[in-house]
Amino acid sequence: MNKSFRHIEDFLEDDSFRTWVLSKGNTRSLFWENWLKAHPGDSAMLFEAKEILLALEEENEEGEEWQEADQARLLDTISAAIDLPDQQPLEGKVREHYFIRSHQYVWLKVSMILLVMVVSAVILSHLGVFRGPSPASKEEVAWIIREALPGEKKKVSLPDGSSVILNSASTLRYRTDFGVSHRDVTLIGESYFDVAKDSLRPFRVYTGELMTEAVGTAFNVSAFEGEAAQVQLVEGKVKVELHPKDDTEVDRIYLDPGEQAMASAGTFAKGKFDPRTALLWTEGTLYFDDQPFANVMKALERWYGVTIESEGQKPSSLRVSGEFHRDNLENVLQSISYSFDFDFNIDHKQVSIHFK
Known part of the structure; x- marks a missing residue:
């Protein structure tokens, strides 16, 4: 291939370039890799042309790539847009038209291609072909991690006034917006929670398949890997939900002081416990x-x-x-x-x- 590429439209008109881009580089990739090495100053122009072609190459709702038929339709659409001025030359201007391509004419062709892209994107968006990205949050939300290493205990004060005692080898995670619109924490290991009262923002502890929800109360959660998970209520009331990984129906238990919920090997049950001995580890x-x-x-x-x-x-x-x-x-x-x-x-x- 001895063709020269001096303008963006030269790439867009080239069948091998379009085939290479739309086939994700699996076709004639060696030629274009060598071309980039030989023309480093024109790499920006190549990538601009590539971006134009890839603008419609998004994944559909089901995450499947476009098939060959879809790519062929796109190639035909772009080809028609490129060739349209050539098919309808103005009378008396034929010789001038073929003598030189002005910058205005080059960008007219590119503009037509972009117009096709925009119209196609709008239509396909309404048909649900494209999946748009999730709206970016106005403020980046980060995670705060509190950890008690093996051999140590740690007391943590949360922004809402709640306090937590972490047992050894336990980790508590919560987001920087904790206490603003939610009070959700994630626990690995064991912790005793003394929750500040807030009826508008329930306090939720997520650990494995269990979710414990309270408004203002005191309870202990233990969920070490490989051991039965349990929630023990000291005062107030809590709701404990089991969310199985197989997305079966959620099971729910409400606890009164002195009661515990236990989840192990597919069982989820309520029972009694002795608060005097259960919390000795905190001392x-x-x-x-x-x-x-x-x-x-x-x-x-x-x-x-x-x-x-x-x-x-x-x-x-x-x-x-x-x-x-x-x-x-x-x-x-x-x-x-x-x-x-x-x-x-x-x-x-x-x-x-x-x-x-």
Whole structure:
């Protein structure tokens, strides 16, 4: 191909260029890559022509690309617009018309193409072919993240006056517009919420498949990965909703003080709990009430920020009960080992347990 490209219309009139652009560069791409390398000063003109062609190459509502038939219709439309002046020359001006293409004439052709594009876009928009972008928000909304690392607890004061106590290995996220039009937070792990009253803006906690909504109350939410999620109400009233990932019907439970909602392995039920022991963690106390040994080890890992590995033949069913107030890890493991006969070693953040 020895054709020269000095104007935008030279690209638009070229069949190979239009085919290359509308086929997403899968056709004759090597030629145009070499052309750009050989004519770096004309790259802006090429990309302007490419933008004109791509203006109608948007995705439709279902996210499917245009098929070959659609592209062919677009090529025919542009070709007709380009060739229209040539097909209807004015009498007595034929020789002048073919002698030179003035800048005005060049841009007349480009204007006609743009007119075709605009009219087509309006029609297709009404037909629902194009999916327009979502309106940009007037002010960028960012996320604020509050995190309690393994081995630490953290108290967080929210802009609306609510307070949150984050348990170890827990993360709370909320947007910078929190308290303005909404009071929504996202939780991973466990937190105790003391919610400031605001009847116009319900307080919502999203964690996994659960959404807990309150106006002004105090409740505890626990949703560590791999463990049952639960919401325990201390005072006031809350609504807890289960939103399954398979988009089945939403289940809903209303709680009174002393009641809890639990979600685990496809079940969602309401029950009772003891507020005196359930919130001991907020005071620095570890409390286990007939808990499986594996769950206790996970809790110790989060509480003290360590990794625990066990070896040896351990009994098939180990369950732990005990209360440890601001105690160190060595004393806790020593106390548990008396009941289950194991040795342990603490090396910085690594703990090994060996059953005898």
